[in-house]
Amino acid sequence: MEFNDLLMSRYATKKFDGKKIDEETLDKILEMIRFSPSALNVQPWKIKVVSDQETLDKLSSASMDQPQISSCSHLLVFCANPDMMGNAKKVVASMEEMGVPKENIEQFETVINTFIGMFNEEAAAVSEAQHNVFIAVTTALYAAKSVGVDSCPMQGFDPVSYTKILDIPAELVPTMIVPLGYPADEQMPKMRFSKEDIYF
Ligand SMILES: Cc1cc2nc3c(=O)[nH]c(=O)nc-3n(C[C@H](O)[C@H](O)[C@H](O)COP(=O)(O)O)c2cc1C
Known part of the structure; x- marks a missing residue:
């Protein structure tokens, strides 16, 4: 698929059909994410992959009960590693x-x-790591779409509860989550600000 087609057909999927992504397809997505760029190539991220339904259901209540979490095939929890x-x-x-x-x-x-x-201050190191995580998240969205998998970038979750439920090491900061799977909703028309509004 041309990049422009990926760009226009990727959308924030609100509900998945629960069908599991096969291992080979998942591996392709995870490999592409691994090659994301980062400042000085320090790759300050760790990504937890969750597919067990019981855990997804627990995480759902720590994600404002958004339907993507319990209906997805796999959930990627992007953590900043400061x-x-x-x-x-x-x-x-x-x-x-x-x-x-x-x-x-x-x-x-x-x-x-x-x-x-x-980045001697902990907060500055976390912030820098998180900026890089956002790039890896972007890679994930387009990598997934390129192999026919839909996704949603999400920040509507409670990082403290995620840390507890997933036993995430204390030094890592859950920053964004990306559920992956096959959609059970329809893409809405895209709304974006005009060129005139954005470029100056
Ligand atoms: C940082 C960030 C946080 C987001 N958090 C959520 C979320 O918690 N739940 C959700 O359904 N969508 C979330 N989204 C998706 C956006 O609402 C969506 O990307 C935007 O409305 C544009 O729509 P499109 O991605 O379908 O083009 C988030 C997107 C970003 C970039």
């Missing part, structure tokens, strides 16, 4: 493994140290 230093160390280790020249790695380390210095 451990910038830990993430940066993993990037350096991966660069070494890939045989990136030492001087390039050293250059990267200089830049990354300045970058990390900007």
Whole structure:
């Protein structure tokens, strides 16, 4: 599908039909998400994949009872991982493994140290990680549509309850959720502000 077709046919699905996405299709979506861009490639996210119906039903009540949660096939819970230093160390280790020249790695380390210095405060690190999570969420929406799966980006949930129900490690911050599946609703006409209104 051309990107423009993906863009126009993807919509915030309000209800799914409960049919399960097969493993191969799900894997394709998860692989595409993994290749999302992030600042200095620190990939500050962890994504919990939930498909067990009992858990989805529990999460539904922590999501304002929005029907997407208990009717979806899989729910992706995008968590921000504000451990910038830990993430940066993993990037350096991966660069070494890939045989990136030492001087390039050293250059990267200089830049990354300045970058990390900007996020010494926990709140700043969380905010930075969350900005990156939004990019990964966007990838998820279009990746899913590209393999015939519908989705909805959602922030209408309680991160504290999610942390408890899913036993999410305390350092991670549930930021956005994306239910995936096959629709049981109809796409509404798209409303967007005009070009004149947006571009200046
Ligand atoms: C940050 C964010 C949070 C959202 N939260 C919800 C939500 O909790 N429930 C929901 O049904 N849709 C949610 N949406 C979907 C938007 O309402 C939807 O994308 C918007 O109305 C445009 O419609 P479209 O995606 O169908 O083009 C959210 C979208 C974004 C980007």
